[in-house]
Amino acid sequence: MMSVLLQSKNISKHYGGIKAVQNVDMQVEKGEIYGIIGPNGAGKTSFFNVCTGNLQPNGGEIWFDGKKITGMRPAQIATLGMARTFQNIQLFNFMTVLENIKIGFHIHEKTNIFDAIVHNKRYKTDEKMNHEKGVALLEKLGLSEHAETLAGNLAYGVQRRVEIARALALDPKILLLDEPAAGMNPIETQNLSDFIKQLRNDGYTIIVIEHDMKFVMNLCDRILVLNFGQKICEGNPEHVKNDKLVNEAYFGKGTTF
């Protein structure tokens, strides 16, 4: 029996009169790859941002690792072990890749401003830790050659990987990826898919929002389908593929053949 890591209970999010997310329940279990799909404007990103604390829900609760996290600020939620990437890559463009990764270690460092000025033991252990771990992480993800490049000068696909690497630096319990395959060619997408599976094998729990059907169907253990802010289906890829409501949402009702 697996344990539930992230749970949403009856989540609603309204923008004025528009109900972006309505009463969505979700349970993500430890060690799985969980997909969230839906047509444009289905409320995927709104729901995702409610989970990470970037948006406050109008109703419902989010529970993460046994704690209620609704109402907490994103930075607090991050310290509990939730890391995310963004739909439009948000790297620190004027900093090198290694520096980007080092900020990922922020919550594991204990240095304060006075430690930094006098270079005491706490500062030295922190700097040693984040340099060694940062270099090791880049090595592991095959990004070592870019360590000293400014993040803004990298190719798009590489930036995606750096963003994921930065999220991994938090040593998160759960990793939320917002459209990681957007703008990638089929080969890059395949590599990304393998990479995410590898992460799962390393023990991470992963939530993916994605448009690319083939990508999601091959990758995810379970999938949640949203349409007009409502959950219309949840289950394994086979189940979702054959669901009537899902097919209607994507292809329209029309006559049956």
Next chain:
Amino acid sequence: MIDKIKNFYTQHKTLVILGLIVMALILPLLIQKSSIMSIIVKMLFYVILASSLNIINGYSGQFNIGHAGFVLIGSYTLAILAQLNISVWILYPLAGVVTAILGLLIALPTLRLRGIYLALVTLGFSEILRLVALNWTSLTGGPMGIKGIPSPWLFGLQSTKPHIYYYIVLAFVIICLFTSYRVINSKVGRAWMSIREDDHAAMSLGVDIKKYKAINFMFGAFWAGVGGALMAPFYKFIDSTMFSLDEGFNILSMVIIGGQGTLIGPVVGSVVVNSITEIFRFADEARLLVYAILIISMMWIRPQGLAGTSKSVIANRGIGSKKTNIFTRIFDKKGVK
């Protein structure tokens, strides 16, 4: 050419720094004229002030244009407390602490603001302080200012002469740059830069934005206060006209011309801007025109500042590039989260 200098510097770091310090130490022995020495001391004041503004504007990307307000608090703290016969040596850091606390008070209500909205608040704050200093006659002397501010004793010498006061200011400049360098290359500095680059991403990585913005404001205000406190004994007299908005813009222009977000930028900026002020002194008011032309051409040709590296992403945003430079980046952001 500037890149060549930078390359040379990275290759022979300690040598260059040692050389500069030795040069700085023997400088007063080479220059006989007090008037020239005063100008050099003035440059050093502005190195501290511009560096402290650079901490706020350059490293955490907040937009403070009322820096003169912090300088005013530092100066007046020293001038007022010196009348109580407290040693000036104690008052230098104390003025910094008082200013840092004030910086925190300003930072707390404005933590949610950024870009031009924060700029407006700091502008107003600076003017309010100046008007208070002008009108609170019993404490600040009002329009008469405060006269006869004592200078500290240094090895049995009264440091009224610029040749001696120079060493006091130089010591503070070195401490200021040294502490800034260390803080910037630590968790705290990285957190500041992450806020400058992308606050949403910073938040998602667990950076407590409000806390680090407040620390940033306090650190910048501390050095502005120390800088202000250093000025008071040198001029022996302060009044509110010394801390007008023009003064704030003057410091800002040094940061921009020197290069925001680089440690050495404010030093270069201070030397360049103060030299221009002195060279064009004959032109009187018209020299402000030179400033204007310099700032506009800097934003156009070298938006990263004189000391900024040409490898930086901003460097590609000069002439002919449709990409925006750092200034429009600041103002493009939505003002209120």
